[in-house]
Ligand SMILES: NC(=O)c1ccc[n+]([C@@H]2O[C@H](COP(=O)([O-])OP(=O)(O)OC[C@H]3O[C@@H](n4cnc5c(N)ncnc54)[C@H](O)[C@@H]3O)[C@@H](O)[C@H]2O)c1
């Protein structure tokens with residue numbers, strides 16, 4: 001298969017995104033990156049390591065001085081500074097130096113945390129992303145947003161720090177649970193909604209094939225989604241402008257994620273947040289009611305929630321005010337002008353937000 005995309009920064013190739021069907025190609029890529037003879041720390045979680053740690057070690061060990069692993073308990077509740085601290089300790093105990101390499105083998109939690117450790121350990125060591133969840137393949141492994149949560153406030157501590165390689169083995173999706181797969185579809189649908197109406201309608205047409213995990217359909221879908229993410233982050237690596245569009249659904253989505261104490265999946269919360277942002281776009285008259293219902297129905301068709309129960313509207317609003325897109329007192333909201341075309345809007349009022357929040361509360 002061997003699909004390769006290259007992410008460029010300042011018009012120079014920075015790193016490749018490779019779509020493969022196994023881990024075997026990793027060896028050659030690490031060698032080409034001059035990583036042979038180094039120590040490797042594979043960072044993974046308790047679910048992913050069970051399936052793929054041995055295979056990953058096998059694929060890289062003849063390249064390495066040492067292959068060690070740091071495994072933490074799976075789940076968003078582990079994406080915090082305690083886990084980071086335990087990881088630093090292991091790196092220090094094993095004498096990892098500046099030229100050694102970290103490998104993020106897992107979903108977005110593993111990728112974000114490993115990237116943050118890589119950005120900060122010894123003021124920066126090299127790392128590669130080996131995403132194994134759909135969400136990590138299409139979104140989190142690309143673009144160098146790394147970080148961890150702080151007291152359940154999402155991604156409050158982090159850094160922009162780019163991987164040296166993104167290597168995905170698409171066959172790992174076979175062991176991903178259905179609800180985790182659906183969560184990844186949330187970010188994927190987001191890419192269509194904000195940037196590519198053709199992708200959006202293609203996803204709709206192929207709902208059955210996607211849910212049946214038809215390999216060729218998944219491969220095309222992942223490739224198209226990676227292309228969108230790559231193009232956005234290349235133009236605006238540090239979110240000074242249009243990269244914020246990737247945050248569609250996240251202002252309210254991250255609040256719901258925090259207030260639900262990290263018990264809902266990220267992609268599920270993004271789906272709820274997208275329902276709210278789409279609602280504001282409709283109320284503003286940017287999109288019509290048909291398009292609003294269209295988006296809600298697509299999210300539902302991919303078994304994503306569009307509402308949540310047990311939360312207060314005021315609480316959701318207050319937590320939203322800690323959004324990373326805040327500029328003084330202004331929340332830069334992402335709204336839709338049409339399917340495939342999103343804009344950053346700094347004029348959304350408290351009343352509009354509360355109105356939208358009520359629309360997502362059961
Ligand atoms: N950095 C970014 O640009 C970016 C983008 C989107 C999301 N994120 C972050 O990503 C995280 C969500 O990512 P996620 O949905 O991958 O969560 P995750 O890493 O928790 O993975 C989801 C679950 O699937 C399991 N899993 C992963 N791959 C598997 C496989 N192949 N087989 C079996 N089980 C597997 C994991 O162990 C976990 O239990 C959130 O923390 C979110 O904030 C970051």
Ligand SMILES: O=C(O)C(=O)C[C@@H](O)[C@H](O)[C@H](O)COP(=O)(O)O
Nearest residue numbers: 139143145154155243246247250324
């Ligand atoms: O890559 C980006 O930029 C994104 O915003 C992608 C989002 O899907 C992702 O969840 C990101 O981590 C959110 O960033 P944050 O800065 O709002 O924490």
Ligand SMILES: [Zn+2]
Nearest residue numbers: 187250266270
């Ligand atoms: Zn996200």
